[in-house]
Amino acid sequence: MSHWYDKDGSPRYEIEGKNGLRPTTLRDARKHGWVPSVSTIWKDVVAAPGLVRWSQGQLWDAFYNNPLDYPETEDEYKMRVWGIYRLPGNRGRIQDESVGYLPHTNHESRRAWHYDS
Numbered sequence: 001m002s003h004w005y006d007k008d009g010s011p012r013y014e015i016e017g018k019n020g021l022r023p024t025t026l027r028d029a030r031k032h033g034w035v036p037s038v039s040t041i042w043k044d045v046v047a048a049p050g051l052v053r054w055s056q057g058q059l060w061d062a063f064y065n066n067p068l069d070y071p072e073t074e075d076e077y078k079m080r081v082w083g084i085y086r087l088p089g090n091r092g093r094i095q096d097e098s099v100g101y102l103p104h105t106n107h108e109s110r111r112a113w114h115y116d117s
Contacts, residue, residue, distance in 0.1 A: 003037040004029045059085050 004012045004024045014021040015028050029036070062085040068077045 002026070002029075002040045004034040004040075005037060006032065006034050 002024070006012055012024050012029070012032070012034050015024050024034070028034070062081050066081050066084055068074075069080075072080070
């Protein structure tokens with residue numbers, strides 16, 4: 001929920017609607033020339049550190065649990081894992097059951113294949 005202020009600095013949290021008072025929307029603010037509060041602007045510009053750490057951890061899990069599949073290129077790999085990470089409700093889960101919960105096992109065999117060729 002955003003907070004809006006008129007040019008005099010008076011808060012405009014609610015506006016009269018068809019069925020009484022309702023929260024002010026972006027459309028209302030634009031129509032009346034109101035400006036957002038500092039905290040509204042701040043939330044849109046600065047990321048929450050805890051949320052960023054969680055999101056980065058989920059992306060790391062997606063990469064760790066879905067190893068590079070040779071001869072997949074680095075770009076193809078990034079796109080594949082990014083797609084897995086972006087699936088709703090699927091953040092960081094293993095997509096390929098053959099990989100299992102010990103991805104390093106698969107990683108070791110793939111790494112040996114890569115270095116032998």
